Amino acid sequence: MNLVYKNEKPLVLITAVVAAIVWLALFLGTFGILLVYLLLGYVFFLFAHSAFISHLKGSGVRISKEQYPDLHDSLVRCCQKVGLREVPEAYLLRTDFFNALATKFLGRHFVVLFTDVVDALEDQPGAIDFYIGHELGHIHRKHLSWDPFLMTGGWLPVIGPALRRAEEYTCDRYGVACCQSPDDIKAALAAIAAGDTRWKTMNIDAYIQQVSVTNGFWMSFNELTGDYPWLTKRMATAVALSEGREVSHPRRSLLAWFLALFIPRLGVGGGGVASLVVVVAVVGILAAVAIPQYQEYVERVRYQTAYSSALEVRDAIDGYVADNQMWPVAMQDLGYPEATLDDPANSFSIDVYDDGIIGIEMGTDELGEPEYIVLEPTVSDSGLTWMCYGQNVSVELLPAACR
Structure with missing residues (x-):
């Protein structure tokens, strides 16, 4: 070396x-x-x-x-x-x-x-x-x-x-x-x-x-x-x-x-x-x-923070499916006390939907449509594999794993 x-x-x-x-x-x-x-x-x-x-x-x-x-x-x-x-x-x-x-x-x-x-x-x-x-x-x-x-x-x-x-x-x-x-x-x-x-x-x-x-x-x-x-x-x-x-x-x-x-x-x-x-x-x-650059940086950090929080939910779903052989229907099934996992400081909310899909609501776009980071599982022989993508979200704001 x-x-x-x-x-x-x-x-x-x-x-x-x-x-x-x-x-x-x-x-x-x-x-x-x-x-x-x-x-x-x-x-x-x-x-x-x-x-x-x-x-x-x-x-x-x-x-x-x-x-x-x-x-x-x-x-x-x-x-x-x-x-x-x-x-x-x-x-x-x-x-x-x-x-x-x-x-x-x-x-x-x-x-x-x-x-x-x-x-x-x-x-x-x-x-x-x-x-x-x-x-x-x-x-x-x-x-x-x-x-x-x-x-x-x-x-x-x-x-x-x-x-x-x-x-x-x-x-x-x-x-x-x-x-x-x-x-x-x-x-x-x-x-x-x-x-x-x-x-x-x-x-x-x-x-x-x-x-x-x-x-x-x-x-x-x-x-x-x-x-x-x-x-x-x-x-x-x-x-x-x-x-x-x-x-x-x-x-x-x-x-x-x-x-x-x-x-x-x-x-x-x-x-x-x-x-x-x-x-x-x-x-x-x-x-x-540089103000636009700074504002974009702040948003990217916010999206990265939301994604990092969702990884904990993803791990919880992996464990739940392995133990119960079924999808969770609510966040409470995963041990969370509320129906959604909210972060007021960073303005995002995490929820679990049908078929184990995790949705992170980040706000709304210019047309008033909700913006989401989505983590979607697929069942394979080795367990669950996950795909991350954005919905109504600019690609530049998404974490690297979701682009």
Whole structure:
């Protein structure tokens, strides 16, 4: 498995060339005085960062053979899998953050696991390997070492954020390489998405299908100008990699690509007042041209939410038919307290009709006709097979499984 995401190396090269030019121009333009400021900046950073490292060593729990040997074994095993010869110091730290991190101080690398993550995955400890592998990726690829040099090129619109996203995809590949099974990968990312308890009941397939709504203008624009890929894409990419198949994400909005060219990177190491002025100007343009795109996005999310709710009803019908050899005639037959399953917040209603057909009423069209998402079962030798389609509904609004 190639652990480096396909776009990382060319993006590093472009950013490094720009950074070298900027650094050279700054050095020549200040007659070398820049070195003095860099030294002062490094001293300031050293003292600031030392506060976190001191807190880590003074309050965190260092992971070792004697202290949490299971986590230590995972750390050592992951280092061996990704080819990292020196095992970094690792700590367990209580915070309000649900993730993990890697950092560097005076040439030494540290991996920090947050207790909420470890506690949440207590029943599936193999998933923690994904977090460890991800952070080891930052260390093995020397992201922490190159960041100070690349920061002068990291402000580039589109390129700067794309490099950060590529680094995240690369580190996810390291996480995949460290995991024993696809279920561990799914659990690790599901815990970030749904929280420390809800991840256990999360429908992974339905979550991955949310990738289909990331091609709208707003989703595209905010990803192109952001440092992190959408978590749905990370999930889909990591699962596909673990299963040895390629994944293809929806194309981003062309208008979003165009406008992103005018937005310098606003993440760490970029941005500033000038960037905010540009953002304010672009927001004015967006307000004039993007409202229809936004409204369509909201509708697509509403339809996806309704479809996800209907999948639970579908599963209930599968069980009812298997047990009773007949179709349910009402929602109460499936254990629901009311005649319909209503979601006032998203304005849809689910009911069951003749022959097990599920109808999701989404509203009315311009002619006053009701709009439905329909799930229709067919009896086969292996059980029920389901077909999803729309009635009086624009195809663009339907979930991918219903088109």
